[in-house]
Amino acid sequence: MSYTYSHPRPSVTVDACVFGVDAGALKILLIRRAQPPFKGSWALPGGFVQMGESLEESARRELSEETGFAPAYLEQLYTFGDVKRDPRGRVISVAYLALAKLAEAKAASDADEARWWALDELPDLAFDHGEIIRMAKKRLRAKVRYAPIGFDLLPRQFSLVELQALYEILLGRGVDKANFRKKVLGMGLLKDTGKHSDAVRPARLYEFDAAEYERLSRRGFNFEL
Amino acid sequence: MSYTYSHPRPSVTVDACVFGVDAGALKILLIRRAQPPFKGSWALPGGFVQMGESLEESARRELSEETGFAPAYLEQLYTFGDVKRDPRGRVISVAYLALAKLAEAKAASDADEARWWALDELPDLAFDHGEIIRMAKKRLRAKVRYAPIGFDLLPRQFSLVELQALYEILLGRGVDKANFRKKVLGMGLLKDTGKHSDAVRPARLYEFDAAEYERLSRRGFNFEL
DNA sequence: CCAAAAGTGTTGAAACTACACCCATGG
DNA sequence: CCATGGGTGTAGTTTCAACACTTTTGG
Numbered sequence: 124m125s126y127t128y129s130h131p132r133p134s135v136t137v138d139a140c141v142f143g144v145d146a147g148a149l150k151i152l153l154i155r156r157a158q159p160p161f162k163g164s165w166a167l168p169g170g171f172v173q174m175g176e177s178l179e180e181s182a183r184r185e186l187s188e189e190t191g192f193a194p195a196y197l198e199q200l201y202t203f204g205d206v207k208r209d210p211r212g213r214v215i216s217v218a219y220l221a222l223a224k225l226a227e228a229k230a231a232s233d234a235d236e237a238r239w240w241a242l243d244e245l246p247d248l249a250f251d252h253g254e255i256i257r258m259a260k261k262r263l264r265a266k267v268r269y270a271p272i273g274f275d276l277l278p279r280q281f282s283l284v285e286l287q288a289l290y291e292i293l294l295g296r297g298v299d300k301a302n303f304r305k306k307v308l309g310m311g312l313l314k315d316t317g318k319h320s321d322a323v324r325p326a327r328l329y330e331f332d333a334a335e336y337e338r339l340s341r342r343g344f345n346f347e348l
Numbered sequence: 349m350s351y352t353y354s355h356p357r358p359s360v361t362v363d364a365c366v367f368g369v370d371a372g373a374l375k376i377l378l379i380r381r382a383q384p385p386f387k388g389s390w391a392l393p394g395g396f397v398q399m400g401e402s403l404e405e406s407a408r409r410e411l412s413e414e415t416g417f418a419p420a421y422l423e424q425l426y427t428f429g430d431v432k433r434d435p436r437g438r439v440i441s442v443a444y445l446a447l448a449k450l451a452e453a454k455a456a457s458d459a460d461e462a463r464w465w466a467l468d469e470l471p472d473l474a475f476d477h478g479e480i481i482r483m484a485k486k487r488l489r490a491k492v493r494y495a496p497i498g499f500d501l502l503p504r505q506f507s508l509v510e511l512q513a514l515y516e517i518l519l520g521r522g523v524d525k526a527n528f529r530k531k532v533l534g535m536g537l538l539k540d541t542g543k544h545s546d547a548v549r550p551a552r553l554y555e556f557d558a559a560e561y562e563r564l565s566r567r568g569f570n571f572e573l
Numbered sequence: 574c575c576a577a578a579a580g581t582g583t584t585g586a587a588a589c590t591a592c593a594c595c596c597a598t599g600g
Numbered sequence: 601c602c603a604t605g606g607g608t609g610t611a612g613t614t615t616c617a618a619c620a621c622t623t624t625t626g627g
Contacts, residue, residue, distance in 0.1 A: 130396065131399050132358065132359055132360070133357065133360050133397065133399065134355070134357055135357070135358055135360060135429075135440055172358065172429070172440075174356050174358065174438050175431060176431065177429055177430050178427065199427060201424060202403065202424065202427045202442050204360075204397070204402055204403035204442070205402050206399075206400060206401065206402055215360055215397075215403070215442075217427050217440075
């Protein structure tokens, strides 16, 4: 490294918005802060980026350390850099959006310092984390319509009724059953597993066919619901 | 500032991808680097974030200093943080996507150290700027379809033929004239200025009605082309 | 056979596509 | 009156939305 500069530098953190669906509602994973500032407040899991790790590695590490959790889906959301967003000084935060499958979500929900909160009953939040969550929610609700990321919120095998319920939660409105099914199956992205749920009337279980999605995408296909 | 930490910190920079349309092609504004590393190479305009300015302010300042240019549109694109992306050490870059109106684009193109390049004839680029440009181009081509940002690439007043030509460039394919017009005018976002171009047969000139777009957006309207 | 939940068919309206055509102006 | 480019109209097809309907299972 032959060139080095010495100048005042901001700190850089990562914060993760982990969403999950449980009990018919969209939830987000928060931790209680053990250190000042905002000691005792709820906040997004996250922390300082270390010199030897990429941003995404940093997000995964912090998530694992603070919640013991490895998300099914992780994408960069936005970088928040207002001068006064952190009372400790200049701290720039790279926010990530993550999705968790329902079963795993429940497993992690027992911890004392990390719990799931329904999005319409959030506690007071540290820093500008309220704003970050608003943006993450907006991104999720928009993106679920043109990218096959909803499947990362469901178990690997799911029924069409479950998938429809998920979309109704995310979109915030009811969906016509017959039309939803025709559209979803018409895309040819769901593999019939041959299995059935054990409901009153057993429902066919499907799997998302990621390989087929890749193939179709390369040929110009666009997911849309 | 009662809490302060002392720990190794990355540097943070901003880089801007400024797009413009000229001579029927999509172009991007690059500068020639005067300092090492990559001295003499072409690169995105940008530089170090200062402690007292937000990220967007920083992007506007660097753009102004290096190209004398204030973009019509500016949005954050993505943050690049691979450990080895800069030979000087750990440098995280927040990339911005900017759009410039054609007339202003031409004005700035005379400078020696800043010039416009067609996207299919780019020179060798410093750092990971090639990757940043690829992502910016992808975002622009996708976003122009569901957000009214194409207008920021045209003069304030424009004919439908010009608008169509713009979309054909951005989408990379031909568009049916009659259908394009019906769709665009049907949205009710264009104000007829009453003026005409001075072509062989004078064309009606329109303006994008930003206020009306705001109004419709709040009522659930979604731009789409 | 009844309740509950899974799964389907039909139809009219709306949107999209392709393509042919007409119109205004300068030379 | 012709070339150039601006500006429609229409018809066939596909997609969409609404809604009523049938099927399977447990009790």
